[in-house]
Amino acid sequence: MLPYIGWDMHAGTAMRMAFGMDFHAAAWDSVTAALAVWYWTLRSRFPALVRGAALFEDLRLRQAAEATLRASEQRYREIVETTSEGVVLLDGDGRIGYANDRFAGMVGRAPAELPGTSVLDLVAATDRPATVAALAEVTGSGATPFEVGLHTRDGRVVWVRIALTARAGDAGEPAGALAMVTDVTEQKSIEAQLRQVQKLDAVGQLAGGLAHDFNNLLTVIDGYAALLIAQADAAAKDDLTMIRDAAARASGLTRQLLTFSRAQTARQRVVDVAGLVGSVEVLLRRLIREDIGLLVSAGPAPSVARVDPGQLEQVLVNLAINARDAMPNGGTLTLHTDRVVLDGRRADELTAQPGDHVLITVTDTGCGMTADVAARAFEPFFTTKEQGKGTGLGLSTVYGIVTRAGGVVRVDSRPGAGTTFEIYLPATDEAPTDLPHGLEPQPLTAGTETVLLVEDDPAVRQLTERILTTAGYRVLVGVDGEHALAVASAHADIDLLVTDVVMPGMNGQQLADRLTHMRPGLPVIFTSAYTRGALTHTEEKASVAFLDKPYTAAALTQKIRSVLDAAVDVDTINV
Template sequence: MHGSGESVAFWWQLTALANAVILAAYLGISFAIGRGLWQSRQWRNNPLGLATASIFFSCAVHHGSHTVHLLLPYLGWDMQAGTAMRMAFGMDFHAAGWDTVTAALAVWYWTLRSRFPALVRGAAVFEDLRLRQAAEATLRASEQRYREIVETTSEGVVLLDNDGRIGYANDRFAEMVDHPPGDLPDTSMADLVAVADRPVFVQALADARGSGRARFEVGLHARDGRVVWARVALTARVGHVDNTGGALAMVTDVTEQKSIEAQLHQAQKLDAVGQLAGGIAHDFNNLLTVIDGYAALLIAGADEATTRDLVMIREASARASGLTRQLLTFARAQTARPQVVDVAVVVAGVEGLLRRLIREDVDLVVTASATPVPVRADAGQLEQVLVNLAINARDAMPGGGTLTIHTDRVVLDAGRVEGLAAKPGDYVSITVTDTGCGMTAEVAARIFEPFFTTKDQGKGTGLGLATVYGIVTGAGGYIRVDSRPGAGTTFGIYLPATAAAAAAPVEAVEPKRLTVGTETILLVEDDPAVRQLTERILTTAGYRVLIGVNGEDALAVAAAHSRIDLLLTDVVMPGMNGQQLADRLTELRPGLPVIFTSAYTRGALTPTEENMIIAFLDKPFTASALTEKVRSVLDAHADAATAIT
């Protein structure tokens, strides 16, 4: 019996130990699951995890009651007393109750199989926390990487909902529209789009919903008043967490590209118009050469009344010549003669002309710098700039006013050159201000376009300010216009200052008689009227003239004559141009002096500095100017030949 009692005690102790181990294991599992649910905030919305933790906890309590019952004899209670205690306190009923609770939890656990098919398939329900932590770390790293890409990209990134409202915008987009990034969420994207472009944006958003993507260009209103041209790529958002639809917008700032394209378009337009203007000026100057030349020849034998009429013809011809120079300057085909000139002296020299051009009810106020303000430019072109600006100012003051011209030396620092796109440095400024009607911003933006004018038909050509712009930029300068309706207009011209001293002005004296000579001149001119006039002027001055109607004919004439002292050729001719003819003849006759004549070279003449035996004479030219130029080139050639011998 004793041995039997020891055997029962052994199994009693072993059962107690096993229940204690099960108790610890179930409690550990239950607390581990509960802790995971609490930390992940899933204890309310993860019934599977809650049911599992509850079952393990119920089982732990059940085995805990067995453990306590089995350990009572070892706490001073004998087995019979323990059994009596168990009966007294209803511990069997207690165990049965926990078994019932555990069963109920198991049924609840089983009912979740439709929502958690992993239960039915037998797959793992709870993942390895280390794997989960590693996955979460990888996800966080990926999110951080993509956030860095989004925030550092050169493009704007915007998330839009179905209504086109901004849910997220990166810093680059906020910078484009000059808004704090925190102010953009919940803002309607359409409110940032220029009014004229909003239909384009609305249609693109609809297209993105239908086809998945859309591309378009719109203007965006920045908070500082700028219009930012943007190229937008919309992609429909699919499968995101909140399932609200919308689109991803990739926004590229193309304002600078648009500006370059506009400048290229403007340059192409100017080039096309310039070619037309240059061609017209070339033919027109040939006509003016003939008109002025014959009028000058007739004056020599005319009476007083006829002379006055001929003088009027010549004055009209000079005014027409000025118009063609304006056309050629606009076309940038006019041959500029840049030299160091004092701007204040140029303004003073043209002041008398300006007073005659403006009306009596317009006061002209000229204020000059106290010190010289030299620049390197063509003085005649600067005078043309002042004349054009003065005429525009006069027309802007139909009821009278004040026209102020001020010259000064200024230093443009980084802040002041921003609006001019100029380089910092020393400049000479010419400021022309009127008190007229002023202009709107839209008009001011177009005033330098060729043929754009706000004047009535017949009162403006639209070339004046385009010519001003061409002259100023051709001299390496910049021009700015400030104007408001009813507040007048100010043109600011900035030309690079030079340290060189301006040359003293030399007044040109028109010779009263032709400069004579006896040399042989090969005249090449394709226009019959100009050719006949030029031949008459030269023969009247005593020269022997050989005639070529084009380049090929001139080569044949030269081959038939051993002596030719000078080649006088037009530049623009059909077939062989004047430059090519001169090159051919100077190869055959080294050192042959050449005078080119043209109103528009069309790029046919190599740009070289005028020297002793190669010269250029603008059309239209006068008889005296022609013979003087011929004489000066022949004399220079003779002096050079004497020096060599």
């Protein structure tokens, strides 16, 4: 009985489970069918209710789309307003419909002022035809960028590069143009300055070439005049002295020409700074206008420093030109030299070495500078002058020359109160080496050594050979570098090489390098008025020296004697 009872219980449970599942499925299907009937009954009897539900759903979707559009517009507005370029929408007539803050800032106007303004009203008159043509030719693919000048509210001209792209309306019809505007004023200014520098470089090259030939002529004129003075009577001596005086003044003008064109190699020497400032006074008076007074003074103490005299003249000229431009209505330019002592505190303020210094003060009564401008005064290419009226290199050149001489330069200026430049150069107690020699003939410094003279100019070569022979030297002559090498190969005993720097073919530096390689320790004297970058030895030493053209007979023999004696002393020490 027990197995039977067990089977009956299990069978009953299974039947109940099956019946329950069928009941639930049938109930769900019934509910679904009832709802369907109810929905379609409502839809047929109450269509407004259905439309209301659809309208509600459509409204929800539209609000979501508008929110997305607003977010997109905000992103694009942020991009347009923060871009570094000006963005302008133009209609078919070239009038501004929208301009971002960047463009408004370029032309010095508020963004709200620009809508409705014709873009041609902002363009410089000379650039309007090009702008009209660009607007007429603009296509959907964009046009080649073009550059124009835009007038600002304060009268300045801003140079911009414009790229145009055509705009289309809702129906695809032409609706004007999109203009992307880039400010290129600074770039144009740098390009103009570069062109000015290139012009100056070309002028410098021309001036250097002329000075080389001109100084060769002056060397011959002065040399033969000096030789004739020794044999002339009193009346003839006066005439010859006038010739030498004219040659000396011409030499000074040539040297200044080379200085201004930066064609001279820097050669520092011990200079009487007060005397140099006094000697450049005549030149400065020619550079400044008649309505500007020039006062030059010096303190009682010796003002001697080691500096390149030509470059120091350039410093004074650059400062004088700056002062002239700062006094358009006239004024006073004052140059004063003195000797001062910088103690530790003052030296630290100037970032200079403590001790004795030569102070050159250049003061004008001009318009002065703001603190911001004064702080940038020595920056290369920085200028407050109008385009084409300044390179921005004058004061940076001053800074470079003074710094290379071991000095410092500072500026003190206020708007409306003028400007003062102070130049501090380390002072020295050595005797100046640039004292001008009188025009009276000086004795030649004699010698008996063998000198190899190399000079491509026949007149200078002939004169120099005569001077050296008269002084007792044995002279071997080369007309150029190759010829000089051949002459040197044929003569074992050569004590000194005197060579011009600028020669056709092999220059003086290359010749000296080859001969000193063949004959180590051979002393060399370079002569030239313009090296054209061919000379790498810019500092004199015992075995290498430089003699400017035009040179006098006395200066030539003195230089030869000093170099030969220095070479002998070096050989003695080495032994």
